[in-house]
Amino acid sequence: MSLTATDSRSHFGPTALLALVGWVLLSFTAALPGLWFPPDSWYAHLEKPSWHPPDWLFGPVWSVLYLSMGISAWIVWRKDGFARAGGALTLFLAQLGLNALWTPVFFGMKRPDLALFVIVALLIVIAxxxxAFRRHDRFAAWLLVPYLLWVGFATALNAALWRLN
Known part of the structure; x- marks a missing residue:
């Protein structure tokens, strides 16, 4: 059964709210590897560039980004469903996978060089x-701009950490 504009996505009720929560929770799953591979003494002892943000900032920034990513995906899903936005939503899932992969590579394997390849791929897939989201909803696309900018910054930071260490 395909979802159409006349189904539960056409109004904001309990089903739409549940779907919103689902998309947001799905986005936050990319943070789960951080539970298994948190920054440790190896990371603490790395030489960092002068423009490295304080460690406490990463959690709040990522929380806001995951929330906006989930809302963005929900808007696209709600507007066009999987039938019409399947490609865009598949790209969204691919970038979530790359996002989740970066942490085990950087912190788990302690390989900033390989992590740089992952984050560059992530940056490309986010873009x-x-x-793809812009074709379905401009606001949904704009919600991804802070994420794109932060990952661009994180890419430069990853490159600097690799170069300095």
Missing amino acids: ATRK
Whole structure:
């Protein structure tokens, strides 16, 4: 059964709210590897560039980004469903996978060099996701801009950490 504009997505009720919560929770799953591979003494002893943000900032920033990512995906799903937005939503899932992969590579394997490849791929897929989302909803695409900018910054930081260490 395909979802159409006349189904439960066409109004904001309990089903739409449940779907919103689902998309947001799905986005937060990319943070789960951080539970298994948290920053440790190896990371604490790395030489960091002068523009490295304080460690306490990462949690709140990522929380806001995961929330906006989930809302963005929900908007696209709600507007066009999987039938019409399947490609865009697949890109969204791909970037979530790359997002989740970066932590085990950087912190688990302690390989900033390999993590740089992962984060560059992530940056490319986020940009592709934003472009695909724009075809369905401009606001949903704009919600991904802070994420794209932060991952761009994180890419530069990853490169600097690799270079300095």
